[in-house]
Structure formats: C-alpha cells, structure tokens
Amino acid sequence: VALKVAEVGGAAAEATERAVTEATRPSPLVAVDAMGGDRAPSEVVAGALLSAEAGISVLLVGQEPIVAPLLDGIDPKDRLGSIEFLHAGEVVTMDDDPAKSVRRKKDSSLVRCAEAVRDGRADAMVSAGNTGATMASALLRMGRIRGIARPAVVTPIPGPLSTPTLLLDAGATVDCAPEWLVQFARMGAEYARFHHGIEQARIGLLSIGEEMGKGDEMRKRAYDLLSKLPGFIGNVEGSDLTLGRADVVVTDGFTGNVALKTIEGGMRTILRLTAEALNLPVGDARVGEVLEPVLGPAVAQYDPDAFGGAVLLGIDGVCVISHGASNARNIDTAIKVAAECAEAGIVHRMKEAISHHGV
Amino acid sequence: VALKVAEVGGAAAEATERAVTEATRPSPLVAVDAMGGDRAPSEVVAGALLSAEAGISVLLVGQEPIVAPLLDGIDPKDRLGSIEFLHAGEVVTMDDDPAKSVRRKKDSSLVRCAEAVRDGRADAMVSAGNTGATMASALLRMGRIRGIARPAVVTPIPGPLSTPTLLLDAGATVDCAPEWLVQFARMGAEYARFHHGIEQARIGLLSIGEEMGKGDEMRKRAYDLLSKLPGFIGNVEGSDLTLGRADVVVTDGFTGNVALKTIEGGMRTILRLTAEALNLPVGDARVGEVLEPVLGPAVAQYDPDAFGGAVLLGIDGVCVISHGASNARNIDTAIKVAAECAEAGIVHRMKEAISHHGV
Numbered sequence: 049v050a051l052k053v054a055e056v057g058g059a060a061a062e063a064t065e066r067a068v069t070e071a072t073r074p075s076p077l078v079a080v081d082a083m084g085g086d087r088a089p090s091e092v093v094a095g096a097l098l099s100a101e102a103g104i105s106v107l108l109v110g111q112e113p114i115v116a117p118l119l120d121g122i123d124p125k126d127r128l129g130s131i132e133f134l135h136a137g138e139v140v141t142m143d144d145d146p147a148k149s150v151r152r153k154k155d156s157s158l159v160r161c162a163e164a165v166r167d168g169r170a171d172a173m174v175s176a177g178n179t180g181a182t183m184a185s186a187l188l189r190m191g192r193i194r195g196i197a198r199p200a201v202v203t204p205i206p207g208p209l210s211t212p213t214l215l216l217d218a219g220a221t222v223d224c225a226p227e228w229l230v231q232f233a234r235m236g237a238e239y240a241r242f243h244h245g246i247e248q249a250r251i252g253l254l255s256i257g258e259e260m261g262k263g264d265e266m267r268k269r270a271y272d273l274l275s276k277l278p279g280f281i282g283n284v285e286g287s288d289l290t291l292g293r294a295d296v297v298v299t300d301g302f303t304g305n306v307a308l309k310t311i312e313g314g315m316r317t318i319l320r321l322t323a324e325a326l327n328l329p330v331g332d333a334r335v336g337e338v339l340e341p342v343l344g345p346a347v348a349q350y351d352p353d354a355f356g357g358a359v360l361l362g363i364d365g366v367c368v369i370s371h372g373a374s375n376a377r378n379i380d381t382a383i384k385v386a387a388e389c390a391e392a393g394i395v396h397r398m399k400e401a402i403s404h405h406g407v
Numbered sequence: 408v409a410l411k412v413a414e415v416g417g418a419a420a421e422a423t424e425r426a427v428t429e430a431t432r433p434s435p436l437v438a439v440d441a442m443g444g445d446r447a448p449s450e451v452v453a454g455a456l457l458s459a460e461a462g463i464s465v466l467l468v469g470q471e472p473i474v475a476p477l478l479d480g481i482d483p484k485d486r487l488g489s490i491e492f493l494h495a496g497e498v499v500t501m502d503d504d505p506a507k508s509v510r511r512k513k514d515s516s517l518v519r520c521a522e523a524v525r526d527g528r529a530d531a532m533v534s535a536g537n538t539g540a541t542m543a544s545a546l547l548r549m550g551r552i553r554g555i556a557r558p559a560v561v562t563p564i565p566g567p568l569s570t571p572t573l574l575l576d577a578g579a580t581v582d583c584a585p586e587w588l589v590q591f592a593r594m595g596a597e598y599a600r601f602h603h604g605i606e607q608a609r610i611g612l613l614s615i616g617e618e619m620g621k622g623d624e625m626r627k628r629a630y631d632l633l634s635k636l637p638g639f640i641g642n643v644e645g646s647d648l649t650l651g652r653a654d655v656v657v658t659d660g661f662t663g664n665v666a667l668k669t670i671e672g673g674m675r676t677i678l679r680l681t682a683e684a685l686n687l688p689v690g691d692a693r694v695g696e697v698l699e700p701v702l703g704p705a706v707a708q709y710d711p712d713a714f715g716g717a718v719l720l721g722i723d724g725v726c727v728i729s730h731g732a733s734n735a736r737n738i739d740t741a742i743k744v745a746a747e748c749a750e751a752g753i754v755h756r757m758k759e760a761i762s763h764h765g766v
Contacts, residue, residue, distance in 0.1 A: 143618075207676060219615060222615065222622060222623040223623045223624055254665060255661075255665075256578060256581065256660075256661055256664040256665060256668075257539075259502075263581060263661060264581040264582045264659075264661045265582055267661070285665070285668045285672075286664070286665040286666065286667065286668030286669030286670075286671070286672060287668040287669065287671050287672025287675070288672060289669055289672060289673075290669075290672050290673045290675075290676035291672055291675070291676060299665075300623075301615075302614075302615055302622060302623045302626070302662070303661070303662055303665055305615040305645070306613060306614075306615060306644070306645040306658075306662055306665070306666055307645065307665055307666065307669045308645065309615075309644045309645030309646040310645030310646065310648055310649075310666045310669045310670060310673075311645075311669060311673050312645075312646050313644075313645060313646025313647060313648060313649050313650055314648075314649045314669075314670050314673040314674065315673065315677065316646070316649075316650070317566060317649035317650060318674065318677050
C-alpha cells in the first residue's frame with residue numbers, strides 16, 4: 049500500500065488511506081473530554097452512554113479516580129458501541145487561559161483528547177469545557193489543514209425553514225482578514241452540502257445593509273472577493289440570521305459570537321417578558337405548562353442547550369465544541385455530530401473545498 | 408451680550424445664549440423631513456400633526472406641490488404647537504449614496520432640515536429617510552462637537568427592567584478606534600442621566616466573554632481605556648443586550664447595527680414560529696387575536712416600529728433618526744424625542760460630558 053500511495057499521491061492516496069481505515073473500523077470512535085463542562089463528569093458520562101447505546105464507540109478521557117466509579121456496573125453488552133477509558137491526570141478549568149493551558153497542562157483530559165485524534169486512536173473529539181482551550185488544543189495538536197489560513201466554528205441557527213442557517217465564524221478567529229471570510233464561505237458551503245444536503249448553498253456576508261458597499265472596510269473588501277464565489281447572494285443583515293434568507297452566513301468570529309449570543313439572550317427575554325405578561329413568576333411551574341405549548345417549539349430551538357454542538361472547521365481532525373452547560377442529551381448530540389463528521393470525511397471534504405478553488 | 412460672551416467665554420457664554428433662546432421660544436421647533444421614509448409624506452405629515460397637537464412646533468420641509476395639499480384644511484387653532492412649512496425642491500432617496508447625496512442634492516428636504524438646525528431656525532431635526540444620508544447631512548451641515556472624534560447613534564433596547572439598555576454606536580461609525588468607544592461611553596452615560604434619570608450608568612463593553620482580555624484587538628485596548636471610567640462594569644455579551652445587565656453598552660457601529668437587527672429579526676421569527684406552532688398562517692387575523700395577548704407585550708417592544716427614534720450624539724445639533732418604515736405614531740415619538748433632547752440641551756450636555764474628563 050505504501051508504494052501505491054507514493055505513486056498516486058495527494059487526494060487519491062488519502063482516499064486509499066481512508067478506505068483502509070474505514071474497513072478496519074466499523075464505527076467511528078469519538079474521544080470525549082469527561083472533565084469538560086459545568087455538569088462534568090456525570091452528565092458527560094451519561095451522554096457518552098446514550099451515544100454508545102446508539103452504536104457509537106466512545107473513548108472517555110478523564111481522571112481515573114473520578115470517572116471510573118461512574119462506569120462501575122455498566123455492562124458493555126447493553127450497548128452497540130463500545131466504551132473505552134483513558135486516564136488523564138489534569139483538568140483544564142473554565143477560567144484557564146486557552147493557549148497557556150494547552151502548553152502547561154499536557155496531561156489534561158482536553159489535550160489528551162486532541163492527541164488521541166492526532167495519533168489516530170480516535171476519529172473525533174468532543175468537549176463541553178473551556179471553549180477557547182478546546183479550540184487551542186485542537187489547533188495546536190491536530191494542526192490546520194494546509195491552505196486554510198484560520199479555523200472557523202460553524203454553528204447552525206434554527207429558523208422558519210427545515211434547514212438551519214450556518215453561521216461561521218462563531219468565535220474561533222476574532223480578528224479576520226477579508227480573504228479568510230472567503231475560505232469560511234467555502235467551508236460552510238461544503239458543510240451545508242454534506243450535512244444538510246444543500247447542493248449549492250446561498251452564501252451571505254453579514255453586514256449592515258443589503259447594498260454592496262455597506263459595512264466597514266473589511267466587509268467592503270470581503271464583498272469583492274466573495275462576489276466571485278458561486279452561490280454568493282450579497283450582504284445579509286442581522287435580522288436575516290433567524291429568517292432563513294441564506295444557508296451560510298460568513299463573518300468574523302467576534303461579530304459572529306456577538307450575534308449568536310444576542311439571539312440566545314433575546315429568546316430568553318421573550319420567555320421572561322411573556323411570563324410576566326401572564327403574571328407568572330419565571331420560576332412558576334405554569335411557565336412550562338402555559339407557555340411551553342405556545343412558545344416552546346419556537347424558543348426551545350434557540351436554547352443554547354439545543355445547539356447540539358459547534359464544529360471547528362479548518363483543522364486536520366474533527367473537533368466538536370459543546371455548550372458549557374451541556375446535559376447528557378446535549379453531549380449525546382455532540383458525539384453524534386462528531387461521529388457524522390468523521391464518517392463523512394469532513395477533513396478530506398474541507399481540503400477539497402479549498403484546494404479545488406484556490407484562494 | 409456680545410461683550411459679556413467674550414469676557415466669560417466657553418460654557419458660560421453658551422449658557423447665556425441658551426437662556427436667551429429659551430426665553431424667546433416657548434417650545435422647541437423641530438424640523439421634520441416630510442419626504443423621508445417609506446410612508447412619506449402622508450404618515451410623516453400625520454405624525455407631525457400629532458406632535459403639534461401635543462404642543463410641539465414643527466417645521467415641515469418638503470416639496471410644496473406634494474406636501475402642501477396634505478396641510479390643506481388644517482386649522483392651526485386645533486393644536487397647541489404650530490405647523491410651519493418650508494419648500495425644498497429635491498428628495499434624497501433610499502438608494503442614494505449618503506455622502507454624495509448631501510453634496511449634490513443641496514436643495515433636498517433632508518439637507519434643508521440640517522441647515523435649519525445649523526442656522527438656528529429649528530432646534531432639532533427628524534428624518535425617517537435614508538439613514539446614512541441623514542447622518543451625513545447632520546454631520547456635514549451641523550459639524551461635530553469639538554473634542555468628539557466621531558458621532559454615535561444611541562438606540563434604546565427594551566428589556567425586563569423599566570429602563571432600556573442604551574446601545575451605542577448603532578451604526579454611525581463602523582470602523583472604530585478604541586478611544587472613540589470611551590467617548591461613546593461618556594455620551595451614553597450622560598444620555599442615560601438626563602433621559603432616563605440614571606445618575607451613574609453601568610457601562611458595559613460588548614465583547615465575546617466576560618473576562619478581561621476576551622475579544623478582538625480593538626476590544627482589548629478599549630477595555631483598558633474604559634477601566635478608568637466611573638460605572639464601567641467590564642465586558643458584556645450579546646445575551647446581555649436584552650437582559651438589562653448594563654445601562655449603556657458600547658461597541659463599534661458595525662457590531663452594534665448587526666446586534667440590533669439580530670434582535671429585531673429574532674423577535675419576528677419567534678412570532679412566526681409560534682404562529683406556525685398554533686397552525687395559523689402568518690397573515691391570519693387570529694395571529695393578532697390569539698398571540699397578541701400572550702406575546703404582544705413582549706414582541707411589540709422589539710418591533711423596529713416601536714423604537715421611537717435613535718439619536719445621533721456627538722454632532723453640534725439635535726438629529727433624530729426614525730425607522731424607514733415609520734408610521735404617524737413613530738414619527739410623533741421621534742419628534743417628541745427630538746424636542747426633549749433640544750429642551751434638555753443635549754449638545755451642551757455632550758460637550759460637558761467630554762470636556763470635563765478629557766480623553
């Protein structure tokens with residue numbers, strides 16, 4: 049096989065490697081940071097068990113004295129997927145500095161997850177811990193895909209249509225050059241293709257007016273570059289994020305993160321104001337009973353907990369970032385997203401999306 | 408008086424001038440761009456009449472053949488405030504380039520409104536027309552307040568508390584230096600003081616994490632500068648905009664405008680999704696009947712139509728920007744905000760807010 053790879057080289061070689069990997073491993077193995085998140089490790093372990101029941105194999109990574117007891121009495125035969133465990137002595141906390149923690153806490157569950165993917169022991173990783181540190185560990189251990197300037201987090205925003213609007217970057221690269229937004233657009237369109245079945249995504253540039261020339265200097269330059277891209281529909285505004293006007297919306301990580309959290313906060317506020325209009329204290333059980341049937345389906349979609357997991361695109365491996373407050377269901381969803389990305393060959397797809405077009 | 412002004416100089420001279428102006432003019436005169444807005448001139452004129460009924464004097468500016476007929480048969484005795492009319496031959500359209508239109512359409516209703524304020528004929532101006540051109544005409548005709556680097560639009564965002572969160576800049580200055588955000592904070596705090604009775608506003612910097620050091624390079628530098636300001640509570644996130652954590656939130660005009668429109672769009676989406684959950688087509692009359700009692704008080708607050716008018720701070724005059732879709736009620740509200748700003752001596756207050764602190 050080695051000779052053959054050397055002969056054909058490039059993408060074909062990769063495809064061969066992939067084929068071999070897929071043949072020897074029936075389902076993806078997802079490394080899960082058991083120590084990451086506000087409700088870790090109990091909810092994380094519970095989520096991993098849900099995924100394993102559904103046939104996904106999970107590598108739980110964490111401190112043995114804390115995580116192992118949670119696995120006591122679990123019968124591997126009860127589930128289709130396997131549960132493996134890997135000890136890691138350290139924990140990256142929510143307050144840790146992202147870059148420093150990766151450098152200093154080399155034996156942390158987070159860094160060990162990223163290394164498991166880098167070393168091919170796992171096919172993907174999931175963490176609900178320190179978001180910055182998760183991105184840093186993935187970036188530093190797996191590396192960027194060659195040709196991609198900066199990574200981007202893609203987050204699905206639900207809307208009135210059946211497919212969500214994919215927002216990227218949602219927080220990985222806060223200071224952006226216009227050229228990078230073009231790469232985000234290509235990666236987002238490819239993600240929409242394989243994850244949501246949209247053959248040619250409508251791509252919008254988040255700005256402050258629909259007309260060309262609206263926005264700051266970075267946006268004006270990005271508009272010109274994006275104009276050459278198939279599917280580019282021009283500028284979209286903040287109001288379009290939840291209205292489904294575009295399949296993919298590109299922006300810098302700062303603006304994307306502000307917009308995403310603005311939506312989350314606005315939805316919480318609506319629930320609170322509506323409860324007050326009905327004279328119910330927000331903690332009242334009737335908030336659920338009375339409001340859920342009316343507002344539930346709408347608001348629930350925008351609950352951060354319902355966002356299954358944001359995917360870090362542009363790195364040479366699969367990394368899914370779950371919300372800090374993730375419960376078992378959210379972890380389960382994130383693991384499934386990670387497994388889907390690994391099965392779909394997301395890294396290979398991103399490489400293709402960039403290399404076929406140049407920048 | 409001229410000699411006295413020369414002797415005392417500065418702020419005291421201004422106070423004297425103001426006192427004279429106030430003594431000779433019982434209520435503020437607001438110049439209103441009769442041609443500006445999607446529903447101009449009919450709704451604009453109707454709004455002006457509402458304000459006049461409440462005792463505010465209005466100078467309607469527009470094309471005589473179009474506006475005059477709308478004033479036919481109006482009896483000035485029916486209202487406390489006066490209605491004056493000023494002919495302007497040209498109209499700035501929604502598609503016109505902001506800066507160019509001010510330079511080329513010198514006889515437009517918009518430019519004439521700004522000149523009326525500059526020349527002291529009116530105390531304030533209101534337009535629901537081309538937002539960029541409105542800001543440009545105010546800036547180019549009235550000029551900036553000395554010492555203020557860039558203007559900012561302040562927009563109140565309703566929330567669960569009785570006073571709104573003041574967001575600035577909401578779109579005037581899209582490319583921002585960190586120092587300018589400090590001026591926005593000072594202007595916002597002063598606006599909160601006189602307009603909402605908040606003696607010391609809690610000032611937040613819009614960023615992507617609460618901890619110091621979160622955000623892009625501009626935000627990191629702004630954080631350091633803002634730290635010296637009384638009332639600075641640190642970073643706030645997009646989710647805090649509608650949750651009332653701060654009285655004043657400062658950001659660049661690009662991010663502010665994206666956040667504002669994201670809130671508006673999110674609220675419209677909630678209404679639509681809820682209607683669908685109740686199996687009502689969005690146009691169904693029952694959307695109003697069934698949903699309004701529950702969602703009405705909450706969503707209505709975030710309707711762009713309910714935002715009475717955004718105030719352009721930092722210019723040497725009063726300029727209120729009303730939403731393009733403004734109806735008579737919105738125009739009336741905007742005129743009242745303009746009159747309040749003129750009566751409260753907003754320009755003088757902004758000068759004081761900046762000069763007492765230096766930059």
